Amino acid sequence: MDKVVKTLKEAIQLAGVKDGSRISFHHHLRNGDYVLNMVMDEIAGMGYKDISVNASSLFDCHLPLVDHIKNGVVTELITDYMSGGIGAQISEGILEKPVQFRTHGGRPADIIKGVTPIDVAFIAAPTADTMGNMTGKIGKSACGSMGYAYADAMCAKKVVVITDNLVPYPLPYPSIDETYADYVVSVDAIGNPAGIVSGTTKITRDPVGLVMAQTAAKVIQASGLLKDGFSFQTGAGGATLAAAQFLKEIMLKEGIKGSFGCGGITGYMVDMLNEGCFESLIDVQCFDLKAVESIRTNPKHTEVSAMRYASPDAKSAAVDSLDVVLLGATEIDTDFNVNVHTNSSGKIMGGSGGHSDTAAGAKLAMIIAPLSRARLPIVTDHVFCKSTPGSTIDVLVTQKGVAVNPARPELAAKLKDGGIHVVDIFELKEAAEKLCGQPKPLVKGDKVVADIIYRDGTLLDKIYNVR
């Protein structure tokens, strides 16, 4: 009378995995996830081939996937982000079909529309009951929000819940409920807590980073958006976190009552909530233990699905109400196109995640990046890979000045009025090249290793192998 099956193997069989199946995973356990490897090893052991894996993100803990690719067990990858270890292998061309990169908003939209139908979703659940009601808020492997798993649960033909904290029915207030669950498997551990919420992201102490962060805060102030009702998203990078810190100081000093903080949530955002800078947090993913603790206990800290976070097909998403987003870049070109997929060697080491979703939605989309990294200029004529279209980027903040997208002259005027050192993006490119010299252009190979699919489903760019 319940949905608990004894072994993962039995669940895989019951769910009907077969050659050519598409299976899916969420990435809330981040670099501590055990579930993807556990499932893939089992599937490989059962002799299945030609599996398509749709994982909301892939981390280096998933490196065993490389062997499954080489053995023909996995022949298709769909993801929003891929860390450098796996990315380097993909860039060498180990997979015949190009990886399909989507955004955190585009992924659920395409699952719901049926563009990327899922046969079996394997959902790592920090707590689940015997009928498959699940939550990420409690359990030894608590990850907080389970936002990226909603679309998988709602749309997959079969849903297998894998938990290391099986509780009696009914689990109160599940994140995802039993109406979507087919089977429940209890395992010893779904992840390594140290990797799930690494808690290592710290505000930068690098002087260049601090200059950029302070400038970013001033740009937001000068934009006129920093007033009561202000809403804000920032990533977990050191410089963007520092910018959030400066912003918080301004908000507290000036008594500005913001509306919401959004996105992947860090303890810094939780502090801003608790200190009154925001009325609430909209959380699709927790980055650290403080965020997990907050979403568990604070009713103003709302768990949301990836659809509500960022889907372009939702009737509205949180990103559509966002005032300001602070984003990073590995490259930005003079048309403000941004690369967050590849590193300076052209190898895959990232992905859009929510980058292009928030850039499209926010009133002010700001890139924070130093003029150069490892003696390579950040501003280029053409990005090696277009992750986010320049039309959605409003401003680039560097340590040597702020470039405003020429499509936003009214913003440039406001920033100048606010005393910001506004420069032409070509000047920043020249300044960088003066420092570093003009870099040798990367030589693209002849094999497409990844397609960059924009949030609206169009093909934005292709990534080629590296020679």
Place this chain on the structure above:
Amino acid sequence: MDKVVKTLKEAIQLAGVKDGSRISFHHHLRNGDYVLNMVMDEIAGMGYKDISVNASSLFDCHLPLVDHIKNGVVTELITDYMSGGIGAQISEGILEKPVQFRTHGGRPADIIKGVTPIDVAFIAAPTADTMGNMTGKIGKSACGSMGYAYADAMCAKKVVVITDNLVPYPLPYPSIDETYADYVVSVDAIGNPAGIVSGTTKITRDPVGLVMAQTAAKVIQASGLLKDGFSFQTGAGGATLAAAQFLKEIMLKEGIKGSFGCGGITGYMVDMLNEGCFESLIDVQCFDLKAVESIRTNPKHTEVSAMRYASPDAKSAAVDSLDVVLLGATEIDTDFNVNVHTNSSGKIMGGSGGHSDTAAGAKLAMIIAPLSRARLPIVTDHVFCKSTPGSTIDVLVTQKGVAVNPARPELAAKLKDGGIHVVDIFELKEAAEKLCGQPKPLVKGDKVVADIIYRDGTLLDKIYNVR
């Protein structure tokens, strides 16, 4: 940049209502609802005709609907329950097409499957923000759970949120979120709080009712189901509430720790939660203010969608995990088929609601009914209208003995062992007829006024007009 439109009329226009549209409503505001009439009056005033109305239930506060039917504005009704004032008119044949009666679980299943697609859902929201995130837990018209509105929100082409408590974005932890909302309309009042949660349901003091209630509690005890992990649903009728009260006393005395209480939730169920009889409540609808206060403040009191409550198409629903449900009947026949749609005159005055869903799901589905009402026997050869199939009913409790469905001999044996006075259902029929005489059979008219559609989509019965 938000979804607020100035008037209901504008929202109706923007949502594209036209001749022949199907629109929907939920019934959480019960007999205090203003929204259905408000919308229908506006639509009538705009000159639209041939509207299909899918309302999860209809109460006598919706009597103005009768005029809209007579004027040809409304030509189709789909509902799960209809109170006597409207029911009497329908029974006279004012509507050309038969009313489609579904169950609380079948309704969302058919909406989601596309059997009854909705053009525009009008959702009364006790609190909503400017992007259409909504909750029933707060606001002057708070109704608690909004469980019946989920399918409408998720599947309607357009969703209009109507609220009398518009709050800034983002409302934390909405019941239904912005991804589904198209337009938001602010009005003075969505309902009359006195009618929303009447709070008038009291435990019966009628001696016959108390005898039946005590017997019902003993039957549950004798069935062997009353042990740790016990789960339970009861309606809001006086005798079933009294049975719950006796059950609570047994549970407290014997230290039995139940699992969950389910269904439309009353203050009596809240007391059972608070006194430790249950670990949690699963709430698709709040019947009184105590339930509303509890769902707002107690994290063990979980709001659920109608799908999670009772959908036969969900991978599981709460009713599937239910041990015992106590239900009423206007008639029950010797095959245990139950009528809850028509009164002794054959006129419509009710509907299945969750009756057949819980009967199908629960391990023990019990009807509590007196042998006769107003000098008419309750047990008959054939019910005038089959609302719930006898195959799903396990036992009938009357003041003169307990009849067990012959398909459940092991249950009959247990009850006898437990000292319960078990009788044949034909004996109960005879006893009733001895008291009241054999009633004159109702004469059916020749016009079908309603179809009873079972939770699996099959046609269970038809209701004819009354001559």
